[in-house]
Amino acid sequence: MKNIDEISARVREGDRIDRDEALDLYLHAPTALLGELADRVRARKHPARIVSYIIDRNVNYTNVCVARCNFCAFYRPVGSMEGYVLGFEEIFRKIDETIELGGGQLLLQGGHNPDLPLEWYEDLFRAVKARYPDFRLHALSPPEVIHITRMSRLTVPQVIERLVAAGLDSIPGGGAEILVDRVRKLLNCHNKATADEWLDVMRHAHRAGLRTTATMMYGHVESVDERLEHMFRLRDLQDEMGGFTAFITWSYQPEHTELGGFEATGLEYLHTLAIARIVLDNFDNLQASWVTQGGKVGQLSLAFGANDMGSVMIEENVVRAAGASYCMDEAEIVRNIESAGFTPKRRNMHYEILGDPVFRERDVPRMLELAVARAEGDDSRPPEIVRYAARSAQEKKLRS
Amino acid sequence: MTPQQLIDTPDLIAAGVAGDEVRRRMHGAKTTFNRVFEVPVDAPPAALPARVNAGEFRIVGKPSTLDALTAAVRATAALAGEVPVTVFSVFDLLSLPQSIRVVAAAIKEAGASALVHLPIDRVENAELVAQDVRAADLIILSIGVDDLDDNNRLALCEMAGTLQSRAGGFKAFAPLPRKMSVTKPTTGYDDVRMVALARVVAQNIESIQVDWALYGPKLAQVALTVGANDLDNVAAEDPGVLGTRRSPLEEVKRNITAASLEPAERDGLFNPR
Numbered sequence: 001m002k003n004i005d006e007i008s009a010r011v012r013e014g015d016r017i018d019r020d021e022a023l024d025l026y027l028h029a030p031t032a033l034l035g036e037l038a039d040r041v042r043a044r045k046h047p048a049r050i051v052s053y054i055i056d057r058n059v060n061y062t063n064v065c066v067a068r069c070n071f072c073a074f075y076r077p078v079g080s081m082e083g084y085v086l087g088f089e090e091i092f093r094k095i096d097e098t099i100e101l102g103g104g105q106l107l108l109q110g111g112h113n114p115d116l117p118l119e120w121y122e123d124l125f126r127a128v129k130a131r132y133p134d135f136r137l138h139a140l141s142p143p144e145v146i147h148i149t150r151m152s153r154l155t156v157p158q159v160i161e162r163l164v165a166a167g168l169d170s171i172p173g174g175g176a177e178i179l180v181d182r183v184r185k186l187l188n189c190h191n192k193a194t195a196d197e198w199l200d201v202m203r204h205a206h207r208a209g210l211r212t213t214a215t216m217m218y219g220h221v222e223s224v225d226e227r228l229e230h231m232f233r234l235r236d237l238q239d240e241m242g243g244f245t246a247f248i249t250w251s252y253q254p255e256h257t258e259l260g261g262f263e264a265t266g267l268e269y270l271h272t273l274a275i276a277r278i279v280l281d282n283f284d285n286l287q288a289s290w291v292t293q294g295g296k297v298g299q300l301s302l303a304f305g306a307n308d309m310g311s312v313m314i315e316e317n318v319v320r321a322a323g324a325s326y327c328m329d330e331a332e333i334v335r336n337i338e339s340a341g342f343t344p345k346r347r348n349m350h351y352e353i354l355g356d357p358v359f360r361e362r363d364v365p366r367m368l369e370l371a372v373a374r375a376e377g378d379d380s381r382p383p384e385i386v387r388y389a390a391r392s393a394q395e396k397k398l399r400s
Numbered sequence: 401m402t403p404q405q406l407i408d409t410p411d412l413i414a415a416g417v418a419g420d421e422v423r424r425r426m427h428g429a430k431t432t433f434n435r436v437f438e439v440p441v442d443a444p445p446a447a448l449p450a451r452v453n454a455g456e457f458r459i460v461g462k463p464s465t466l467d468a469l470t471a472a473v474r475a476t477a478a479l480a481g482e483v484p485v486t487v488f489s490v491f492d493l494l495s496l497p498q499s500i501r502v503v504a505a506a507i508k509e510a511g512a513s514a515l516v517h518l519p520i521d522r523v524e525n526a527e528l529v530a531q532d533v534r535a536a537d538l539i540i541l542s543i544g545v546d547d548l549d550d551n552n553r554l555a556l557c558e559m560a561g562t563l564q565s566r567a568g569g570f571k572a573f574a575p576l577p578r579k580m581s582v583t584k585p586t587t588g589y590d591d592v593r594m595v596a597l598a599r600v601v602a603q604n605i606e607s608i609q610v611d612w613a614l615y616g617p618k619l620a621q622v623a624l625t626v627g628a629n630d631l632d633n634v635a636a637e638d639p640g641v642l643g644t645r646r647s648p649l650e651e652v653k654r655n656i657t658a659a660s661l662e663p664a665e666r667d668g669l670f671n672p673r
Contacts, residue, residue: 004611005589031625031659032420035413262646265658266618296588297618303589304413339587341410368582 002027011037011278014044022228026275038274038305044283046307051342052285052351053333055103055358056138059094059315060373061124062084065111067143067192071177071220073256075111079394084374087112087382088127095132098314101367102330102358105349107311108139109174109318112147114191115395118162120388121148125167137167138349142201143172143193151391156204164208171205173213174249175296178222180392186221187259199237206243210348214244214283218272219251219264226270226392231279238282246285246308246353250278250292255323266297270304277305285351290333291319294326299336308347309333315371329367330333331359412589419596419627421468422603430597431661432607433652433667437636442468444475453649455487455574456668458516461490466503470510477511484668489517490529490540491628500529504536513669514539519546520559530567535651541571541668542621542632544608546577548577548586552593557601564604570629572607573598576615576623591619592626599627607670612652621655630666631656 007021008029017025025034043049049285064083065075073186078243095106106128125137140163142149149159160168177187179195205212214234238244249272251264263273269289277286288306290298291313298309312330329334334357339342346354360365390396401409409415423425437454439445443460457480460559463469469487477485487493493503493515504515515533516538523529533540543560560573575598576591586594601609607630610623620631637646644650665673 014512032413032417035416039413132627260643262651265655266621267659270622294616294618295585296591297622299588300412300592300622335584336587336589340412366583398517 002350004033008033008037012040016281017278019232020190021354022231022275022279023225025278026224026228026271033275034271035304038277039097039303041277041281042225042286042305042307049342050345050353051302051307051309051337051340052345052347052353053309053312053330053337054105054347054349055098055312055330056099056105057094057098057103058107059086059091061091061108061110062113062116063317063373064113064115065113067189069187069189069192070258071187071217071320073187073253073323074318078392079112080152081379084379085116085160085382085385087380088124088384090374090382091124091128093129095128096314097133099135099324100303101312101314101364102346103314104134105136107172109144109172112144113387114151114391115388117388117391118148118152118154118159122162122166124382125163129167136169136349138170138172138336139168141172143175143189143199145171145201146193146197147360157208158203161210162247164210168210170210171202171212172282173202173215173244176215176230176365177217178226179233180222180226183222185293195233199233202237202243202270203241211243211245213246213248213367216249216276218249218254219268220259220261221300225334226233226280228275231276235280237283238280240268242282244283245349246287247276247280247283248287248289248310249273250289251317252280253292253319253324268295269293269297270300273301273306274304289374290319290328291316292324293328295328295332295336298328299340301341302337302342308351309337313370314367315373317373318372320372325370326350327368327370331366358366401600403557403597406597406600407554407593408434412592415593415596416626419599420625422599423608423627423629426603426606429660429662430664431624431629431631431656432664432666432670433612433631433634433656434634434666435634435636435648436528436668438570439476440657441472441473444472445479448479449637451638451640452636454480454483455666457673458481458668459485459487459512462495464504466496466498469493469503473507473510473512484513485511486514486516486541486668487512488546489519490515490516490533491517491519491522491546494523494529499532501536502525504533504538506538508538512538516541517544518542518570519544519580520563521548521552521579522546522555522619526563527567530569534567534569539569541670542574543570543572543605544574545577546579548594549591553597555602557598560598561602561604564602570605572609572632573602573605574609574632576610579610579615588619588622591615592622595623595627617651617655623660624656624659652665
């Protein structure tokens with residue numbers, strides 16, 4: 001083990017640390033030291049003390065999924081009475097509401113639904129762009145892209161090319177969990193994407209000129225060393241491609257999941273965030289995950305390396321299904337940023353500053369609870385779904 | 401770092417370190433917690449639910465009359481056995497027509513061991529109230545805060561320290577507000593600063609306390625690293641449906657241990673369990 005003081009001195013000097021040094025810091029540095037070091041890295045990258053956030057909406061277009069990850073409380077199997085697919089008109093309505101709140105983007109992710117072919121995504125993206133030309137689509141995490149390649153029998157670059165042609169603007173970093181195949185097998189998410197496959201989708205996306213984010217969900221079956229392997233694999237790809245705009249980490253939410261267990265503590269989140277800020281020296285931005293940690297620890301993230309409060313979100317379904325139900329609207333995010341001594345600025349997915357808070361420029365309704373994909377009891381089926389060939393036996397039977 | 405610097409500094413880490421230094425000097429790594437079974441003043445249960453393991457039976461709610469309050473105390477004392485019975489809060493008792501000395505004597509006679517929570521921002525003549533309660537051979541365990549704004553933080557911490565100097569007997573100061581605005585709750589920075597400030601300013605009070613149920617595990621755990629050393633109001637009832645590892649007892653111990661601290665369970669009167 002190296003001396004923590006020596007490693008800390010190197011971080012203060014702006015040197016890059018290796019995996020053994022990161023492990024020593026993670027396991028042995030006190031909370032205050034980790035915070036101080038992470039804050040130095042943040043301050044070097046963001047000396048103007050600006051903390052950004054984005055107004056967008058987190059829409060899950062379907063909860064039907066064949067992946068069956070054991071940490072997920074959101075998905076429903078094919079044929080479930082609780083399964084849904086959002087219709088184009090429903091998505092347009094959500095976009096209208098997002099625009100009304102000052103937003104300009106959807107974060108669009110969903111289950112691996114075998115009855116939604118590539119053409120469904122293309123038609124949706126084209127329809128959105130035709131109706132809202134300036135609206136951005138931050139959509140389809142790497143495992144979703146892989147799912148579409150398998151169904152369409154196309155390669156990853158081919159699928160990305162077609163999605164970009166239809167209107168895809170950027171790719172969210174979901175589905176990374178921990179980028180170690182031992183862990184992915186235990187989480188039953190190895191089949192949806194291996195670690196190499198996840199990274200490869202991002203590599204192809206970056207080659208296609210897309211910017212993407214990277215995520216990490218920790219606190220389930222992985223070791224601390226495997227969390228670091230995840231971070232160092234991301235750092236290597238960022239050295240190679242430079243296409244990641246931000247890193248977001250959050251703790252596994254155990255409620256209603258098959259895997260069960262308990263949630264990692266608040267301090268473990270702050271430690272993990274701080275280590276990420278120190279290790280990922282080639283990432284410009286780190287988001288605070290207030291949606292899993294709550295507003296208070298979300299704000300404390302700003303003292304542990306985060307420079308971005310993430311999204312106003314408007315709607316959330318996945319984390320809520322697993323037991324977390326925090327809500328922050330723009331006014332609340334801004335109040336938290338300012339009370340921490342930072343200057344709030346709105347941004348887009350590329351982290352370009354768009355301006356000051358919208359609610360200070362015009363009346364925006366307060367939002368004290370996040371919306372959900374659908375109202376309870378709404379089991380309607382979107383009319384356009386019949387235009388696409390059914391693949392699952394259950395869907396074929398339903399249509400017959 | 402002076403108290404005012406602690407409030408003003410943008411360096412939250414430094415503020416937390418200031419609180420933690422005092423806490424470590426006073427308590428080392430030891431971190432106490434208390435499992436509380438709450439009893440509504442207007443509806444004490446006829447029998448205890450299964451799987452209750454409490455260090456304190458706490459009667460909560462604003463009593464309609466002194467008779468109703470003493471009846472609740474008697475009913476609770478019958479359930480509690482040797483476990484201390486307390487009444488929350490001093491401010492609610494002040495709304496009764498009888499003097500606080502009469503009220504304290506009546507609930508002492510009915511079986512209560514102590515009062516909990518004297519909100520320093522709401523109780524006028526707190527020193528006199530504390531003296532009257534003591535005259536009835538009852539103690540008030542904790543000084544607390546109901547409402548907090550940006551301008552009264554230091555004043556409230558100083559008032560708590562002064563009250564302890566003059567009246568004595570308080571075991572804990574709970575500096576985080578019990579009332580929170582839905583649209584403008586205190587922030588994490590607010591809470592960390594307040595805990596650190598309370599620890600630095602009110603060093604004549606043994607424990608800085610955070611309500612586990614009210615503030616939740618994440619913020620409460622962070623508070624333990626910036627000045628707090630006591631977690632109050634851990635659930636005494638474990639429905640058992642989530643398994644042993646997710647029982648309230650295991651959860652609080654896990655959070656304390658994960659903060660590199662040592663859990664020590666206490667009862668409602670701050671005696672070890």
